[in-house]
Amino acid sequence: MTDASLNTANQSAPLTSDGGFSDFFALLKPRVMTLVVFTAFVGLYAAPGGIHPLIGAVAILFIALGGGASGALNMWWDADIDRVMRRTKGRPIPAGRVTESEAFGFGITLAAIAVVMLWLATNWVAAAILAFTIFFYIVIYSMWLKRWTPQNIVIGGAAGAFPPMIGWAAVTGGISLESVLMFAIIFMWTPPHFWALALFMRSDYDDAGVPMLTVTHGRKATRVHIIVYTLLLAALAVGIGFTTVGGPIYVAVSVTLNAMFIKGAWQIWQRTEDDAEADNYATEKAFFKLSLYYLFALFGVIALEAGLAPFGLGGW
Amino acid sequence: MSLSREHELHKRRFSRNMGLGFALIGLVAVVFGLTVVKVSTEEFTEPLFGEAAE
Numbered sequence: 001m002t003d004a005s006l007n008t009a010n011q012s013a014p015l016t017s018d019g020g021f022s023d024f025f026a027l028l029k030p031r032v033m034t035l036v037v038f039t040a041f042v043g044l045y046a047a048p049g050g051i052h053p054l055i056g057a058v059a060i061l062f063i064a065l066g067g068g069a070s071g072a073l074n075m076w077w078d079a080d081i082d083r084v085m086r087r088t089k090g091r092p093i094p095a096g097r098v099t100e101s102e103a104f105g106f107g108i109t110l111a112a113i114a115v116v117m118l119w120l121a122t123n124w125v126a127a128a129i130l131a132f133t134i135f136f137y138i139v140i141y142s143m144w145l146k147r148w149t150p151q152n153i154v155i156g157g158a159a160g161a162f163p164p165m166i167g168w169a170a171v172t173g174g175i176s177l178e179s180v181l182m183f184a185i186i187f188m189w190t191p192p193h194f195w196a197l198a199l200f201m202r203s204d205y206d207d208a209g210v211p212m213l214t215v216t217h218g219r220k221a222t223r224v225h226i227i228v229y230t231l232l233l234a235a236l237a238v239g240i241g242f243t244t245v246g247g248p249i250y251v252a253v254s255v256t257l258n259a260m261f262i263k264g265a266w267q268i269w270q271r272t273e274d275d276a277e278a279d280n281y282a283t284e285k286a287f288f289k290l291s292l293y294y295l296f297a298l299f300g301v302i303a304l305e306a307g308l309a310p311f312g313l314g315g316w
Numbered sequence: 317m318s319l320s321r322e323h324e325l326h327k328r329r330f331s332r333n334m335g336l337g338f339a340l341i342g343l344v345a346v347v348f349g350l351t352v353v354k355v356s357t358e359e360f361t362e363p364l365f366g367e368a369a370e
Contacts (some may be wrong), residue, residue: 020328021335054353058346097328113343121350 019098023253026092027103028068028110035295036067036163042299043167043182046245046306051122051171058121059170063238066114070159072107076100077142081208087201089183122170129169133162147209150216158183164299173176181240183301188233189295192226192265194286199223199268200281224270226287230265234258237298247305247315256302257294264290266292 040063043055051059075082075093079100082088092098098106111134119127141156149155161183168179198205198214199222205212213222237258241251264287271283308314 018328019332021331023328024332024335052353052357054349061346117346149350298319 016018019092019206023092023097027072027098028065029071029074030068031049032068032071032160033064035160037188038066038131038296039182039299040064040163040167042277042306043164043179044170045167046178046302047168047171048244049171055121059118059126059167061168062114062121063130063170065110066118066134066278067163069107069110069114070134072103072110073134076103076107077138078146079103081147081210084208085205089229102224118166118170118305122172125173125175126166126169127168129162133159133166136162147211150211150213152211153194153213154191155185157194160190162188178240178243178245181236181243182245182299184236185233185240186295188229188236189237189291191229192255193288193291193295195222195292196284197269199276199284219273223271227262227265227269230262234262240302242316244315245302245305247308249308249314250301250305254298257297258283261287261290261294 010098019200037060040060043060044051075091078088079093082091083094088094093100093103115127115131115134118130137156137159141152141159145155146152164182164186165175168182169175195213198212199219206215213225238251238254240246241254264283267283268287276284305314
């Protein structure tokens with residue numbers, strides 16, 4: 001955030017906006033929160049040892065709240081570029097319904113509550129990873145990398161990848177190969193997911209001056225990056241199937257999903273900009289949509305394996 | 317500019333206050349529930365103030 005952006009903010013938004021409940025709820029990025037809740041749940045459910053259902057539910061609640069706090073702090077910091085991008089213009093701060101200082105106070109307070117409550121409910125390891133996740137998303141990603149390097153999405157994706165590790169740590173009090181692999185899957189999934197979006201949301205990132213790969217290295221290079229990351233992701237996504245959280249059902253589903261995902265990435269790689277313009281980025285849009293189902297399905301099957309295990313059906 | 321009782325601003329403030337109220341009630345319920353669960357588990361032991369003093 002620059003001085004110029006602060007000045008712009010003061011001119012366009014009133015000092016006290018009196019936002020409604022829905023405006024503050026929107027600061028939490030509820031759509032992103034669904035991914036956080038779901039992957040944290042899977043990490044928690046698949047972890048060995050078990051946890052009291054109420055403590056598990058409270059842990060997920062505060063992991064989600066921590067994720068929401070990150071969203072609010074991100075909107076506070078990025079308010080200047082949110083005003084420029086078509087996709088984000090309607091957010092509470094650019095729309096003038098919540099002031100930047102309100103969003104900052106809201107985000108910091110929720111972050112503190114989330115970390116302390118997760119510590120009290122579970123253990124310090126889970127709370128420490130949650131605190132680090134919030135720090136990473138705001139300071140490392142939003143403040144530092146997002147506007148500086150075209151690898152912003154790659155490194156920033158780590159912040160969204162921590163929830164299953166936090167869920168796992170909430171039960172076990174530690175970190176293991178399985179939780180690191182769940183982290184790695186989301187970490188590797190994020191770049192192709194966002195680069196596909198950047199390919200068809202053409203002007204948004206250009207207008208905001210965010211150094212997306214599409215802007216700095218060109219669209220052909222972005223297509224190459226998508227296929228490379230998709231292949232690395234496939235290796236990890238199938239590989240986790242041979243650990244304690246996997247099983248035959250997971251491997252079968254994972255192989256199928258990854259074959260579909262690689263096919264989509266391959267098609268994107270093979271296309272020229274003229275091809276994409278001709279069908280209004282249909283392949284890129286389909287790949288983006290598939291990427292959402294892909295992640296939910298992969299983690300869904302990890303949960304299924306864990307759910308079937310007590311009946312002698314899940315796992316190896 | 318005078319604000320009528322039905323002004324949209326009042327609706328937004330009301331919804332925010334209601335939201336905060338429910339959130340605080342929810343937090344109290346969560347802390348209460350956690351406390352009940354924590355003191356009901358086998359791992360919970362009461363601190364032995366008397367013995368520690370001796």
